Amino acid sequence: METPYLSIAEIEAKYPNEWVLLDRPKVNHKTLEVLGGRVILHCQTRKAFDEELLTAPRVKTSASVYTGRMDLDVVLSARL
Amino acid sequence: MTAQFDVGRSHIPVQGYISGPGADQYVWFALDTAATRTVIRPRFLRLIGCNLNHPISRLQMTAAIGIATAPVVNVGRIIALGHQRDTFEVIAHDLPATFAGEGLLGLDFFQGMILSIDFVDGLIALDRKKPPRSKWWLFGR
Numbered sequence: 688m689e690t691p692y693l694s695i696a697e698i699e700a701k702y703p704n705e706w707v708l709l710d711r712p713k714v715n716h717k718t719l720e721v722l723g724g725r726v727i728l729h730c731q732t733r734k735a736f737d738e739e740l741l742t743a744p745r746v747k748t749s750a751s752v753y754t755g756r757m758d759l760d761v762v763l764s765a766r767l
Numbered sequence: 768m769t770a771q772f773d774v775g776r777s778h779i780p781v782q783g784y785i786s787g788p789g790a791d792q793y794v795w796f797a798l799d800t801a802a803t804r805t806v807i808r809p810r811f812l813r814l815i816g817c818n819l820n821h822p823i824s825r826l827q828m829t830a831a832i833g834i835a836t837a838p839v840v841n842v843g844r845i846i847a848l849g850h851q852r853d854t855f856e857v858i859a860h861d862l863p864a865t866f867a868g869e870g871l872l873g874l875d876f877f878q879g880m881i882l883s884i885d886f887v888d889g890l891i892a893l894d895r896k897k898p899p900r901s902k903w904w905l906f907g908r
Contacts (some may be wrong), residue, residue, distance in 0.1 A: 706867070712793055718770065719782040719846065721793050733864035740810045750793035751811065753867035756776075 694723040695752070702729045704755035706736035708743060712750035721750045768849025769892040779884070779891060781872055783847035789816020794869040796847060798884075798891070802873035804828070805845070809859040811869045812840060819859050828858060835860065847872055848893040850880060 690710075698707055709724025728743045730736035772779045779798040785791065785807070792815055804826075809819055822838030837860040845855045855876075862871070883892040 714793055717768075717849075719784055719793060721782070733867075737808075737810045740814055743814070745814075746790065748791050748793075749814070751795070751869055753795070755867070 690725045690727065692723055692725055695721055698723070698726060698752070699754040702726070702754050705729045705731050705753070706733060707752050707754060708736075708740070709750040709752065710744075710746045711748055714750070721752055724750055768894075769890055770848060772889050772891055774886055774889040780868060781847050781891070783845065783870075783872070785811075785815060785845050785870075786843040787812065787815025787817050788843065791815060791844075792869075795867065796870050796872040797866065797868050799871040799873060802871045803875065804858050805855070805871060805873040805876050806837075806858045806860050806862065807842075807870035808862055809838075812842070812857070812859050815842070817842065817859070822859070823856065826858060828860065830860075845876070847876065848891065850876070850893050852876060 692713075693701070698709075706729065707726055708728035709721065710727045712724035713722045714720060715722060727746065727749070728736070728739050730739055770781070781796045781798050782793070783796045784793050792811060794811065812819060817840045819838050819840060822840050824839045825836050826839055827834060827836050837858045839856050839858055841854050842857055843854065845852050845857070857870070862868070877893065881894045881896055885891070
């Protein structure tokens with residue numbers, strides 16, 4: 688059954704601090720900001736999200752969003 | 768194109784788009800000026816149809832946590848900050864679970880462009896180099 692379209696504010700309220708995969712996202716094509724979509728997957732941890740991605744329904748266009756603050760302290764870099 | 772970011776955050780998130788052989792994705796990247804190459808989580812590359820079992824090559828990469836060998840694959844298109852790269856090589860490598868994005872935008876994405884980061888006002892701009900001004904006044908001499 689197809690899930691209803693939700694705005695990003697509705698998604699953040701319904702699935703706080705979760706990783707969410709959206710089908711057919713509505714985006715601002717200039718900024719690429721995700722404005723909403725149909726939730727096909729949501730998980731409370733990144734590990735669970737990665738595992739669920741393997742069996743998630745295959746869709747043509749999707750969006751991955753995190754509904755919490757993206758300010759966790761991590762050191763990132765990749766150098767060859 | 769100029770975008771805003773929160774200077775109080777620990778990294779610079781950038782909204783982006785990736786297309787692969789089978790699907791396309793809107794994702795969050797972190798801009799990483801210490802990364803020479805763009806890195807994407809392997810699970811997301813698989814989701815857009817990239818075959819990690821047959822990479823273009825494998826590269827040894829040095830990350831903050833050590834040295835690892837990772838596959839390199841082509842994505843059809845990658846867009847961020849109003850800039851588009853077609854048939855772009857990315858490294859498939861896992862990123863920390865505490866990082867909410869799907870990849871790191873490395874320096875290779877910004878080659879040939881002017882990247883400006885304003886840590887006072889929280890602005891990031893990516894522009895093409897403007898052609899030099901014509902020195903029309905020299906012709907009259």
